[in-house]
Amino acid sequence: MTVPFEISQKIHQKKAQYGRYIDTKQWDEFDQIALPDAELIFLDTNGSVLTVGKTALTFSTPKQFTTFFRRFFANAQTLHMFGPGDLQQTGSDEVKAIWSMEDQIIMKYSGGLAEVRGGGFYYETWKLKDGEWFLKSLRLERTYTKFSLLVRILALLQACLPFTLF
Template sequence: MAHVSPEVALAISRQKARYARYADTKQWDKFDKEIGLPTAQYVYCGTDGQPVALGTKKCVFESPGACAAWFGNFFSYLETLHNIGLGDFEQIAPDQVKAVFGFEDQLFSKHLGSWAGLRGGGFYYETWKLVDGEWYIQDLRMERTYQQATFLFKVGLIGASLLGLI
């Protein structure tokens, strides 16, 4: 395993912090353009290792833009917080790094607060690519190790799906 320099670890960690902040502050244009390569694939999995299905959508996205568009709509009804842990990095090529980040997230209804919420955590498994001096996500796979959702959150997902909101 080839370790990365502190500068590379810091640059990728900064980008990962922006990934979470842009999602939580609903800056979807920046999430789309500044974090991942245009061809980056994003896959979000549940505790069973399978892509999460929210409504009729499996959370597999072929680009940051597709991911930002879908989650931009989904998160518009929610207050969110994503906490990202320190990364574990492995240099696999001069311009590529594998990274694993632990995370915890919280999603709560804007109107019902903790009555309709989801809390969880797990790990992001990612490949980062250096392009023109900047690091970008090349591929991302989130795997939850735990998740707790309130009954009202689950009912809200069903209702939003039936209404075509997600």
């Protein structure tokens, strides 16, 4: 079913806030975007759950998501860009959305040598609650990832060490 303009605009605005809040480190604002029990999962190009060190990037609440990324992105400069979004209303209180995306992560103090770039598609469900639209679920399926040489070296070291570097 076609999504009415007002609903589409509100969900587009919230998706823009999602990217801006990550990139500007406004972690406490996520309660304005996602339901408290929203699930967020991030998949690699082969369909497996992405990991950072020994942490699987699958979160059963936005609080878990923000707790992890607040720490992980503390010394990173990031940029998340989204395509226009393909929205379909599946019920009076539910919208499914697919967004193309590209992201870039540059670790501070690395002189630009530690960088990750990638892209893919977000598959999301948005739910109407108390007159506002909120993220109910998010699944990022990456279609490509490019690691700088330094990031590749650090990942190899991490695999050989009995403790976590990152």
